[in-house]
Amino acid sequence: PMREILRRVPVRMLLDDHELSDDWEPMALELQGKNAAAAKKIDDARRFGYGAYRKYQQMQRARRRDPLSPPDGPVDIDFSFGGYRFYMADTRTGRSPRGSAVRAADVQILGASQRDALEKWLLDHPHEVKFVATPSLLLPRRRATAEDKCNSVRSDAWDGFPVSIERLLEFIAENDIRNTVFLSGDEHHSLLAEITIRPADQKKPVIKLVSVHSSALYGPFPFANGRPQDLVKDETLRIGGLSVEVKTTFAPPGDGFAMLDLVYGTRNNPVLLISFMKAGIGQVGGLHRVDLG
Numbered sequence: 001p002m003r004e005i006l007r008r009v010p011v012r013m014l015l016d017d018h019e020l021s022d023d024w025e026p027m028a029l030e031l032q033g034k035n036a037a038a039a040k041k042i043d044d045a046r047r048f049g050y051g052a053y054r055k056y057q058q059m060q061r062a063r064r065r066d067p068l069s070p071p072d073g074p075v076d077i078d079f080s081f082g083g084y085r086f087y088m089a090d091t092r093t094g095r096s097p098r099g100s101a102v103r104a105a106d107v108q109i110l111g112a113s114q115r116d117a118l119e120k121w122l123l124d125h126p127h128e129v130k131f132v133a134t135p136s137l138l139l140p141r142r143r144a145t146a147e148d149k150c151n152s153v154r155s156d157a158w159d160g161f162p163v164s165i166e167r168l169l170e171f172i173a174e175n176d177i178r179n180t181v182f183l184s185g186d187e188h189h190s191l192l193a194e195i196t197i198r199p200a201d202q203k204k205p206v207i208k209l210v211s212v213h214s215s216a217l218y219g220p221f222p223f224a225n226g227r228p229q230d231l232v233k234d235e236t237l238r239i240g241g242l243s244v245e246v247k248t249t250f251a252p253p254g255d256g257f258a259m260l261d262l263v264y265g266t267r268n269n270p271v272l273l274i275s276f277m278k279a280g281i282g283q284v285g286g287l288h289r290v291d292l293g
Contacts, residue, residue: 002217012077013057016092016135016186020049023156028097046093076114078121084262087121088133089114095161098153109136109161122177129262129270129292133183134158138165138211139193140231140248156186166240173197173207173242179270179292181260182211187226190215190251190258190276192288198243210290212274214258215251228253251276252284269293 005011017024024045032039054060074090094111096102110118118132137157144151145159158165172180193211219225228250236245251258256278263271274288 010081012079012086012088012133013053014077014088014090014092014133014135015049015053015057017156019053019057020045020092024049024092025095026097028099028101030101031097031099050093074111074114076117078117085121085125085128085130086133087118087130089118091134091136091158098160105163107161107163109134109158109164115164115167119171122172122180123175126176127178129179129181131181131183135184135186137184137187137213138182138209139195139244140191140211140233140235140246141237143230143232146232146235146237169197169242169244170240172209173199173204176205176207178207180209181272181292182209183214184211185214185216187213187231188216188219188224188255189213189226189228189253190256191228191231191248192251192274192290193246193248194290196245198245200241200243208292210272210292212258212260214256215276216255217257219255249285249288252278254278254284256284265291 021042024042026046027035027039027042074092074094076090076094077086077088079086089110091109094109094114096106096108096111098107108115122130139158141159142151142155142157145155149162152160152162154160158168171177191211191213193213195209195211197207197209199206216225231248232246233248233250234246236243238244256276259275259277261273261275263273265271270292272290272292274290275283276285278284
């Protein structure tokens with residue numbers, strides 16, 4: 001069935017943990033010398049996983065000298081499709097180690113070069129409709145993180161990297177970046193989050209973001225799937241100097257996919273239409289209409 005799909009539609013893929021190993025992240029340098037076997041296992045997962053990703057998902061020819069050798073850093077993808085800009089950021093191999101051996105300021109979900117490239121891309125397209133895809137969920141946060149910030153280290157999503165999400169949202173607010181839609185899919189269930197960012201300086205504009213998270217096309221193991229009740233549905237929180245309001249709509253459970261369409265209203269304002277689709281059923285949970293402006 002996947003071959004039938006891939007023959008018919010253009011597809012862009014990003015690797016995530018299951019190309020490597022469950023919840024994969026690098027080991028701190030300080031710990032690698034103390035546990036060489038574990039460090040090798042983690043590095044082998046990255047090498048073999050990236051080699052398979054490059055061969056089977058990017059359809060790239062293997063390198064002669066070392067077909068499993070990953071690049072020096074993550075390879076993000078920037079392209080246009082249907083008249084819109086897309087930026088796909090590798091939040092898996094780009095992330096930093098975490099734990100007591102790593103300073104909180106150094107815990108990042110994107111590498112420095114990735115972060116700089118994404119920020120430049122956002123500045124190049126400040127007001128046009130655009131899409132940022134990251135395997136990891138931007139928002140909403142996990143309940144455990146909301147209850148105790150120390151629990152953020154257990155989150156595999158953006159809320160597990162507080163410095164990164166604070167910098168991203170403050171950058172978007174400071175530079176008046178509008179009409180941005182974040183796409184993700186690591187939780188194995190579908191949701192739509194509308195995010196309103198209010199700077200402390202009331203003279204600065206209010207910014208709206210949209211986060212659309214899609215289930216797996218095929219997810220037969222319920223125990224492996226995230227659960228809506230583990231996430232904070234609605235909340236207003238302080239992130240840096242911002243007030244961030246998050247309102248979440250969860251799709252009915254089960255595998256499937258999210259379908260997005262873009263139309264323009266009477267004042268030529270962009271409107272995002274989101275449908276959550278299930279095999280043999282079609283659209284479930286109704287059509288969601290979100291003004292981007």
